[in-house]
Amino acid sequence: MSSTVVTLDVPQSADRVWQLIGGFGSLPDWLPYITESLLGEGGRVRTLTNAEGGVIVERLESFDASARSYEYSIARAPFPVTGYRSTLTVLDRGADGARVEWSGSFTPDGVSDAEAVALFEGIYRDGLAALEQTLAA
Template sequence: MATTRASVRIPVPPERVWELIGGFGSLPDWLPYIPGSELGEGGRVRSLTNAEGGVIVERLEAFDDKARTYSYSILRAPFPVTGYLSTLTVHGDSEAGTSRVEWSGTFTPDGVGEAEAIALFRGIYADGLAALRRTLAV
């Protein structure tokens, strides 16, 4: 099983960051390469549309509003992995009024090498967190 993660420090209080990203259907609000998200099964499943029109279906596996974190699995996606589980967490930083956001995932490469699968998701996470920082800078 492979693991990767990315994190970013944002000069915004964690409550404000979580307000933006804490909803399971909120990816289009801050992630430019996911312009569409539809919730189903009482908000536990999201169908995402990427910029090319592809569909990714994910299931909410755990949610903790107080700890500002949620985990999700992939049910269907064009990614070369199986057993994918990812967690998005907003931490209060040691400096007042700032946050550290971490996006991590575990998965088993399928049809590609471990290094390639890790690079794919590390890039997705890093690009996504950079977009989040830009969104909150406005």
């Protein structure tokens, strides 16, 4: 099993950041790579469409609004991993703003640990850079 975590510190309040990213269907609001998010099964499954028309299906595993965190798994995606679980959390840094943590664990399938880790680090890093731009706008 491999894992990775990427963080972003922003000057906005944790509540403001969570308001933007805390909805399980909200990825298109801050992540330009995801153009559509359709919720199903009472909001527990999201079907994402990316800019190239690819589809990713993810399942909400846990949600904690008071901790500003949710965990999800991948049900279907073109990634070379199995057993993928990810957590998105917004931490309150008081007067310094908020820290966003995006982490994941997975088992590489047909690629090395380093390749799988690099893939998700890139996805998380690019995603958090897009979030930073959205918050600054």
